[in-house]
Amino acid sequence: MKTIKTILILLICLLLPLIIGGVSGYATAAGIKSWYLNLIKPSFNPPNYLFGPVWTFLYLLMGISLFLIWRAEPGKERTNSLVIFTIQISLNFLWSFLFFKFNLLGIAFIEIILIWLSIVCMILIFRRVNQTAAYLQIPYLLWVTFASVLNGYIWFLN
Secondary structure, eight states: OHHHHHHHHHHHHHHHHHHHHHHHHHHHHHHHHTGGGGSOOOTTOOOHHHHHHHHHHHHHHHHHHHHHHHTSOOSHHHHHHHHHHHHHHHHHHHHHIIIIISOOHHHHHHHHHHHHHHHHHHHHHHHHHOHHHHHTTHHHHHHHHHHHHHHHHHHHHO
């Protein structure tokens, strides 16, 4: 019975970021297919088809990390880890709306910096609970670093 419960918790932890990312992507897809195409973008802008697989991979890593944190001993550090996870995934969700739906490039740039800071905090707080969970977030930090530069350049160029 414990194995079934563990598998169920793992599935929930994996699905949660995937669903949040999927809802955000679905809700803002019209902006990607119209308004975004007409923006001036820097030469290092990746092709659009790359974003889906990258984000899927990153959301899966988030889910694995969430599972590792969830399984940790209950306490203040675990609670803090769950809070910072919630903050960063909420900021992540909001960014697509600011950028793609409302076309607020400057506000989106400020907000992506907040995402970056929340990921750094998440890694530091996760590390106190589970080092693997923390290190699994390094690709996310690297991608958001790149996305921040990209957002900044697009804002500057447009």
